[in-house]
Amino acid sequence: MKILVSNDDGISSVGISKLVKELKKIGEVIVVAPSTEQSAVGHSITMKFPLRVKEYFINGNLFGYAVDGTPADCIKMGIKNILHEKPDIVISGINNGSNAAINVIYSGTVSAAREAAIMDVPSIAISVASHTPENYEYAAKLVSKLAILVCKNKLRTGTLLNVNVPDIPENEIKGVLLTKQGLTKWEDCYEERLDPYGVKYYWLTGQMDYQDTDIDRDVIAINNGYASITPIHFDLTDYAMFEKMKNWDFDSLRDS
Amino acid sequence: MKILVSNDDGISSVGISKLVKELKKIGEVIVVAPSTEQSAVGHSITMKFPLRVKEYFINGNLFGYAVDGTPADCIKMGIKNILHEKPDIVISGINNGSNAAINVIYSGTVSAAREAAIMDVPSIAISVASHTPENYEYAAKLVSKLAILVCKNKLRTGTLLNVNVPDIPENEIKGVLLTKQGLTKWEDCYEERLDPYGVKYYWLTGQMDYQDTDIDRDVIAINNGYASITPIHFDLTDYAMFEKMKNWDFDSLRDS
Numbered sequence: 001m002k003i004l005v006s007n008d009d010g011i012s013s014v015g016i017s018k019l020v021k022e023l024k025k026i027g028e029v030i031v032v033a034p035s036t037e038q039s040a041v042g043h044s045i046t047m048k049f050p051l052r053v054k055e056y057f058i059n060g061n062l063f064g065y066a067v068d069g070t071p072a073d074c075i076k077m078g079i080k081n082i083l084h085e086k087p088d089i090v091i092s093g094i095n096n097g098s099n100a101a102i103n104v105i106y107s108g109t110v111s112a113a114r115e116a117a118i119m120d121v122p123s124i125a126i127s128v129a130s131h132t133p134e135n136y137e138y139a140a141k142l143v144s145k146l147a148i149l150v151c152k153n154k155l156r157t158g159t160l161l162n163v164n165v166p167d168i169p170e171n172e173i174k175g176v177l178l179t180k181q182g183l184t185k186w187e188d189c190y191e192e193r194l195d196p197y198g199v200k201y202y203w204l205t206g207q208m209d210y211q212d213t214d215i216d217r218d219v220i221a222i223n224n225g226y227a228s229i230t231p232i233h234f235d236l237t238d239y240a241m242f243e244k245m246k247n248w249d250f251d252s253l254r255d256s
Numbered sequence: 257m258k259i260l261v262s263n264d265d266g267i268s269s270v271g272i273s274k275l276v277k278e279l280k281k282i283g284e285v286i287v288v289a290p291s292t293e294q295s296a297v298g299h300s301i302t303m304k305f306p307l308r309v310k311e312y313f314i315n316g317n318l319f320g321y322a323v324d325g326t327p328a329d330c331i332k333m334g335i336k337n338i339l340h341e342k343p344d345i346v347i348s349g350i351n352n353g354s355n356a357a358i359n360v361i362y363s364g365t366v367s368a369a370r371e372a373a374i375m376d377v378p379s380i381a382i383s384v385a386s387h388t389p390e391n392y393e394y395a396a397k398l399v400s401k402l403a404i405l406v407c408k409n410k411l412r413t414g415t416l417l418n419v420n421v422p423d424i425p426e427n428e429i430k431g432v433l434l435t436k437q438g439l440t441k442w443e444d445c446y447e448e449r450l451d452p453y454g455v456k457y458y459w460l461t462g463q464m465d466y467q468d469t470d471i472d473r474d475v476i477a478i479n480n481g482y483a484s485i486t487p488i489h490f491d492l493t494d495y496a497m498f499e500k501m502k503n504w505d506f507d508s509l510r511d512s
Contacts, residue, residue, distance in 0.1 A: 042299030050457040159494045180493040201306040233494035237436040241487035
């Protein structure tokens with residue numbers, strides 16, 4: 001199995017090295033990851049500037065390729081200019097921090113997997129739900145087994161799997177749940193501060209505003225000690241609203 | 257009607273000024289937009305750096321507030337720290353260039369509207385399908401009428417309308433179609449070049465790989481002279497795949 005690995009925490013992060021170590025047991029691993037941290041970049045791509053690619057060594061051994069762009073850039077570049085062919089699967093992570101509910105929208109980790117899905121390559125995003133994870137091992141093993149399951153069962157074009165694992169020891173994990181993206185979001189606020197010159201600046205902060213209760217929503221599953229697997233797609237059409245809107249008075253949009 | 261306006265082309269762009277001029281006929285307009293161009297930033301938000309807000313004047317009159325962040329930042333900042341309340345509607349645009357099919361994923365214009373939808377504020381993204389539009393007026397008038405229709409009919413929480421207009425004179429527009437997001441994507445390639453020091457760099461380029469044929473897909477509607485209106489939602493769950501995956505052998509993910 002040929003596996004393309006990326007992430008958003010950068011090529012030097014602990015999470016990606018733990019992931020690569022485990023994946024090497026099941027296939028050939030090629031790493032193409034951002035040279036610097038790219039958290040919360042969403043599905044950003046680089047068009048106004050050129051990209052550069054550098055070989056990245058650990059202890060004198062080639063670990064992978066560092067791209068001075070976003071996670072989505074890394075997948076495009078990895079498939080088009082480094083592999084020159086589609087891998088069997090793309091795996092993005094292991095991310096420091098949950099990518100569940102609304103965080104899916106902001107996530108660079110998920111965007112790398114989504115870029116693969118757009119390019120018709122099966123893909124998985126994997127995150128541990130803590131900003132300072134202590135338990136990468138279970139996540140690495142889980143995604144490795146899931147990669148085999150994905151290659152056997154196939155995903156439909158455009159779908160990726162978004163996996164989140166609680167940051168608890170493996171023997172405390174209650175199991176794996178098939179989940180939906182939660183609707184839980186951030187209640188944002190901006191902390192107002194003054195710089196040394198007396199000029200105001202604002203720093204984004206906030207807390208989770210839980211909108212979910214059911215165990216089949218990713219955030220709730222994770223909070224209850226389960227690993228969550230959510231299939232997501234790049235077709236954002238709201239089909240329910242589409243049907244409803246057929247009754248709207250579109251004639252009112254014409255010039256009177 | 258209180259209308260919060262943003263975009264991704266930046267506060268000094270022609271598109272936003274044409275939009276504001278038209279919207280002032282139907283309500284009170286507050287502009288909070290990026291201080292610089294933010295195309296293809298996707299749903300990026302700024303967390304690692306603080307943001308600054310500056311009043312932006314045109315001919316000595318306050319036009320709006322410039323934020324040195326992304327379109328999604330502008331919406332959060334606009335609602336939380338400038339308006340201090342939810343507006344009746346958020347409108348993002350008028351974007352130079354189509355935001356249909358796969359471009360929805362990369363779009364900063366759409367992300368501003370989506371951030372509003374997440375914050376439970378009705379919203380519309382509006383784009384003209386040309387990188388050098390000559391026909392902003394119809395787009396401005398259409399979105400103005402649509403804003404009234406949205407306030408009357410209501411969108412469900414989390415849904416926004418993504419509107420695209422062909423860059424042709426108003427009398428050549430064939431009409432308005434309710435559409436779905438197309439599945440058309442880019443066939444990417446990277447142009448390899450050498451910098452003045454002989455070092456390789458790569459520039460993203462590519463062409464549209466049309467996957468759609470039906471007139472109710474946004475790209476096809478626009479190419480055929482129609483304005484397209486697509487409802488999109490921030491819940492990315494692939495419900496069809498979710499049902500299918502219930503038959504997967506999740507037991508194989510357990511430790512053996």
